[in-house]
Amino acid sequence: MNIAVLTKQVADLVEGIEIDASGRAVDRDSIRYILSESDDHALEEALLLKERSQAHVEVFSLETGEVRDGLCTALAKGADRVVMILAGQETPPSNHAAARMFASVLKGLPFDLILTGVRAIDDLDGSVGGLLAGYLGLPYVGLVRKVELVDGAATVEKEYPGGFAAELGVKLPAVLGIQAAEQPPRYVPVTRLRQVMKTAQVEEQEAEPASEEPVSVERMYKPEEGAGAAMLSGSAEEIARQIVNLLSERRVTR
Amino acid sequence: MSNDVWVVAEHARGQLSESTLETVGKGRELAHATGGKLVALLLTDDERNQINSLAAADLILLARRPEFREFTPEAYGGAIEAALKEAPPRLVLMGSTSVGLDLLSVLSARTGFACLDSCTRLDLRASQLLATCQIYGGKLFVEVALSSATTLVAVVPGSFAKPADQPSGRPEVRELTLPADLPVSRITFHRLIEPPSGDVDITKVPILVAVGRGIQNADNLPLAGELAEALGGAVCASRPVIDQGWLPLTRQVGKSGMTVKPKLYLALGISGAPEHLEGMKQSELIVAVNTDPKAPIFGAAHYGAVTDVVELIPMLTEEARKQGLKKAS
Numbered sequence: 001m002n003i004a005v006l007t008k009q010v011a012d013l014v015e016g017i018e019i020d021a022s023g024r025a026v027d028r029d030s031i032r033y034i035l036s037e038s039d040d041h042a043l044e045e046a047l048l049l050k051e052r053s054q055a056h057v058e059v060f061s062l063e064t065g066e067v068r069d070g071l072c073t074a075l076a077k078g079a080d081r082v083v084m085i086l087a088g089q090e091t092p093p094s095n096h097a098a099a100r101m102f103a104s105v106l107k108g109l110p111f112d113l114i115l116t117g118v119r120a121i122d123d124l125d126g127s128v129g130g131l132l133a134g135y136l137g138l139p140y141v142g143l144v145r146k147v148e149l150v151d152g153a154a155t156v157e158k159e160y161p162g163g164f165a166a167e168l169g170v171k172l173p174a175v176l177g178i179q180a181a182e183q184p185p186r187y188v189p190v191t192r193l194r195q196v197m198k199t200a201q202v203e204e205q206e207a208e209p210a211s212e213e214p215v216s217v218e219r220m221y222k223p224e225e226g227a228g229a230a231m232l233s234g235s236a237e238e239i240a241r242q243i244v245n246l247l248s249e250r251r252v253t254r
Numbered sequence: 255m256s257n258d259v260w261v262v263a264e265h266a267r268g269q270l271s272e273s274t275l276e277t278v279g280k281g282r283e284l285a286h287a288t289g290g291k292l293v294a295l296l297l298t299d300d301e302r303n304q305i306n307s308l309a310a311a312d313l314i315l316l317a318r319r320p321e322f323r324e325f326t327p328e329a330y331g332g333a334i335e336a337a338l339k340e341a342p343p344r345l346v347l348m349g350s351t352s353v354g355l356d357l358l359s360v361l362s363a364r365t366g367f368a369c370l371d372s373c374t375r376l377d378l379r380a381s382q383l384l385a386t387c388q389i390y391g392g393k394l395f396v397e398v399a400l401s402s403a404t405t406l407v408a409v410v411p412g413s414f415a416k417p418a419d420q421p422s423g424r425p426e427v428r429e430l431t432l433p434a435d436l437p438v439s440r441i442t443f444h445r446l447i448e449p450p451s452g453d454v455d456i457t458k459v460p461i462l463v464a465v466g467r468g469i470q471n472a473d474n475l476p477l478a479g480e481l482a483e484a485l486g487g488a489v490c491a492s493r494p495v496i497d498q499g500w501l502p503l504t505r506q507v508g509k510s511g512m513t514v515k516p517k518l519y520l521a522l523g524i525s526g527a528p529e530h531l532e533g534m535k536q537s538e539l540i541v542a543v544n545t546d547p548k549a550p551i552f553g554a555a556h557y558g559a560v561t562d563v564v565e566l567i568p569m570l571t572e573e574a575r576k577q578g579l580k581k582a583s
């Protein structure tokens with residue numbers, strides 16, 4: 001059983017995000033990168049499958065943002081091989097272009113499962129998982145929260161609103177968009193990570209260039225600040241009192 | 255080129271979904287403004303209960319097959335792909351939902367049509383179609399010109415109002431002829447998994463204390479429990495809190511959780527990502543507390559405060575007890 005996991009770095013939303021001078025793109029210098037949250041879950045699910053059925057896990061990232069640390073972390077967590085795919089361009093590719101590049105690298109490789117995060121926060125022109133499945137002619141299921149391997153096929157749980165889920169059978173090879181792993185993603189102690197980074201081998205591989213630009217952004221803007229809520233101010237104690245007064249006055253708790 | 259707008263109808267447990275009705279309303283407006291038709295694409299095993307809800311469509315393209323009873327991405331996707339290639343419309347709308355998200359990107363790759371996700375607005379300006387998408391957890395809006403001949407768009411549920419009145423006319427229903435050589439689906443439906451039972455039903459609780467990642471760690475959750483107790487309500491949470499295993503799935507609010515409309519939704523340390531707002535923005539009173547004054551939750555809340563929730567929660571509990579709030583309930 002061979003599993004590929006695609007991981008990407010995205011902006012940490014705790015930091016502010018700025019729009020660049022063109023007004024049509026994010027100012028990449030304003031970004032502090034972290035691993036996309038659902039990718040952490042995708043990697044965790046792959047590692048669980050590795051533990052249960054001796055799968056071989058390889059992690060791929062496109063050379064955008066700062067990917068090396070993330071790949072080393074994946075090694076420290078138990079991935080067998082990590083690969084940085086060289087995109088041959090300065091600006092981050094659209095998801096269509098990224099999926100084309102992944103398709104050029106993964107095509108013909110003996111992967112039974114390709115796991116991606118279901119959707120990243122900067123996703124605009126679709127998700128790489130679905131696009132990749134479309135280009136490679138593989139089945140795709142997203143919003144997956146559990147994967148079991150049964151007789152060369154996968155049994156997956158796909159989430160629906162209201163706490164419902166569907167159990168689906170998926171023939172392999174397949175691409176799955178992981179929403180949540182069966183357990184919270186494991187944690188790597190910093191000392192272990194430092195140790196791995198000293199000897200880590202991040203392999204590099206070139207992708208076929210792709211230049212798809214499927215959407216034309218007219219402008220980017222931030223939501224108007226202060227629109228919406230009436231803001232309460234003061235010390236924490238004063239805020240607590242104001243909130244409780246509000247509930248009292250509006251008889252919310254009756 | 256056709257100016258038609260297609261809506262991929264979504265149904266669960268026999269009923270058309272709310273988000274389909276919302277997109278039908280918007281799609282009809284756009285189609286008619288550009289001289290096109292609103293076409294509903296309905297894949298189902300039994301259309302009888304569903305067709306009535308699609309009265310606002312000009313045409314219903316119907317594919318009735320036993321395997322369309324439950325959604326499976328490949329069977330649905332293959333049929334829609336065939337229909338799209340036969341007569342590409344101007345715009346294809348679907349929900350940015352568990353169903354729509356499985357179709358959108360695969361269809362885009364298979365047809366070569368452009369696609370957009372997380373759309374919350376559609377406008378027609380000087381005969382140019384514009385979509386506004388929300389990215390970065392609601393912190394940025396992107397306006398995109400739909401300049402391709404055909405674009406597939408996934409719309410965030412709750413973005414458009416459901417039309418109040420149903421048009422009286424009866425749409426034409428046309429059977430969709432699917433190619434005989436549609437590949438056999440490699441994805442099969444096994445069973446529906448019901449939500450776990452036995453826990454509080456947060457959709458029925460009038461007062462919800464909702465915690466997000468801002469609660470910091472599991473040790474702080476009992477604080478939220480005490481506050482809920484003092485207010486006579488229950489604790490619910492955003493996705494990361496559930497994914498960490500700090501609270502059961504039954505307490506999740508949002509896209510893949512519950513949709514709630516309580517009298518009070520106290521959002522503590524929740525950023526207000528669109529996937530979360532989807533599940534709570536219709537609450538009667540929303541009070542949000544967050545250390546980030548730019549958190550999108552303040553755009554949806556009625557009242558807000560910028561402060562540390564870990565510090566604030568015990569104070570709220572104490573104040574609520576002092577004022578005897580719960581006794582009044």
Ligand SMILES: Cc1cc2nc3c(=O)[nH]c(=O)nc-3n(C[C@H](O)[C@H](O)[C@H](O)COP(=O)(O)OP(=O)(O)OC[C@H]3O[C@@H](n4cnc5c(N)ncnc54)[C@H](O)[C@@H]3O)c2cc1C
Binds near residue numbers: 494509512
């Ligand atoms: C397909 C899909 C489905 C999804 N379904 C759901 C869903 O059903 N429900 C859901 O909630 N999400 C869902 N999400 C995830 C969603 O996109 C967000 O990631 C999530 O809602 C963020 O949760 P949060 O606000 O708790 O965390 P964050 O976005 O990390 O926000 C934490 C907030 O806490 C604030 N904060 C930090 N410390 C403090 C402090 N001490 N005091 C006060 N404030 C503090 C921060 O400023 C920040 O605003 C889904 C995503 C996808 C892709």
Ligand SMILES: Nc1ncnc2c1ncn2[C@@H]1O[C@H](COP(=O)(O)O)[C@@H](O)[C@H]1O
Binds near residue numbers: 036
């Ligand atoms: N540049 C990239 N490098 C590696 N993986 C990616 C990249 N872009 C997207 N992916 C994968 O596709 C998933 C969905 O991302 P997105 O398509 O941006 O919504 C991510 O969670 C990753 O698993």
